[in-house]
């Protein structure tokens with residue numbers, strides 16, 4: 001049975017022994033970050049927390065507990081997706097999409113809604129009162145200051161909603177998008193929407209702004225854990241994240257009609273903010289924000305969302321995450337995407353054996369990829385291929401290694417890569433789009449990329465010297481030492 005909402009996820013985490021209930025009052029202003037950060041830095045991701053008595057920014061405690069680090073371990077990520085191993089999801093998806101056409105990752109993913117296994121679970125709009133609309137506040141009844149929205153880091157521009165599902169609709173096709181974008185609270189009924197220019201919500205906004213039309217937006221907090229994850233997954237614009245979540249859950253996501261717009265929102269959400277963007281209005285200054293790079297992202301201009309209604313369950317839990325110097329909770333969300341999308345990447349780049357984005361590389365800065373090299377120059381084919389696949393276009397450094405290197409172990413990958421390269425010969429620079437959060441590129445979202453061929457070099461690639469073998473002890477010696485180990489008196 002799939003988990004239907006955040007509280008069911010919290011209970012499942014509790015049963016797995018990975019939840020800590022924090023009883024003493026904790027301020028949402030920085031204290032909560034410091035506590036969550038210490039947990040997230042613990043080996044394996046630390047426990048999930050349910051902070052029972054959050055203290056609001058203006059003082060006074062909130063009746064709404066804050067849940068943080070819910071997705072921050074391998075076990076919890078698997079629980080969220082209802083599987084034993086997250087890799088299983090990628091294999092299930094690949095089996096579905098292993099079709100001859102179309103031949104690109106995006107093209108294959110775009111086929112998803114047409115496949116019977118997925119079409120079985122379209123999101124369903126429920127009738128009757130949705131749990132997320134037990135309480136409805138409209139217009140001037142709304143005061144976002146009553147929600148326990150944390151101010152994470154000392155130099156942040158304000159309080160930020162971080163574990164969001166931002167719902168918009170493609171004005172041309174009507175396809176829904178749900179994106180995890182941070183949202184800065186500007187006032188009682190105003191927020192700034194930080195969708196970056198490469199993201200689908202931002203594309204919807206550009207189209208509507210060019211037409212001069214109002215844009216309805218809903219911000220869902222909570223809901224079933226597969227839907228929350230799906231908002232962070234880099235799906236093509238033609239895929240509704242709630243359809244994808246239905247595929248993950250093997251059960252449809254239940255939706256409800258929003259109260260003040262024609263969008264649909266997750267019926268099982270804890271809290272939903274409904275609103276709109278007015279194209280006639282100037283953008284507002286958003287940020288700075290202590291970001292997942294480990295540095296503050298600079299303030300910049302983004303659309304203002306006017307909140308027309310806040311709906312919630314009778315006793316909502318406020319879902320939250322923090323970002324900052326890695327590793328943080330988002331590493332586990334990103335790793336799920338890495339595992340789920342790897343088999344799909346292999347459909348278009350079949351020589352790929354494995355791929356890994358280490359936490360310190362914050363996804364886009366560093367990609368290790370191992371390949372089954374069959375011909376000269378194949379490492380370059382793979383790096384160029386990766387730069388052509390969806391958000392992989394933002395990868396700053398790609399290091400290609402041979403199939404026998406365990407790229408999921410960054411220490412091994414660095415050790416082999418640094419041994420195997422002649423820097424001047426094996427490093428290539430390219431140009432392309434750069435992640436909005438990159439503060440070093442020559443231009444905003446534009447700059448260079450580095451590809452490193454750390455595979456063994458072949459004669460045809462101009463390498464005429466002998467290539468050495470890796471040092472490995474023979475099995476017979478290992479077994480003899482195993483047998484005598486206890487008697488040696490060496491305690492390791």
Ligand SMILES: Cc1cc2nc3c(=O)[nH]c(=O)nc-3n(C[C@H](O)[C@H](O)[C@H](O)COP(=O)(O)O)c2cc1C
Nearest residue numbers: 179180181182194195196199200201232233234330
């Ligand atoms: C915790 C967390 C916070 C994020 N914050 C943002 C953000 O503020 N803006 C943004 O554009 N992407 C953000 N992302 C990345 C997007 O969620 C991700 O790129 C997703 O694929 C976007 O969805 P879309 O492809 O439908 O646009 C965040 C991801 C995580 C895990």
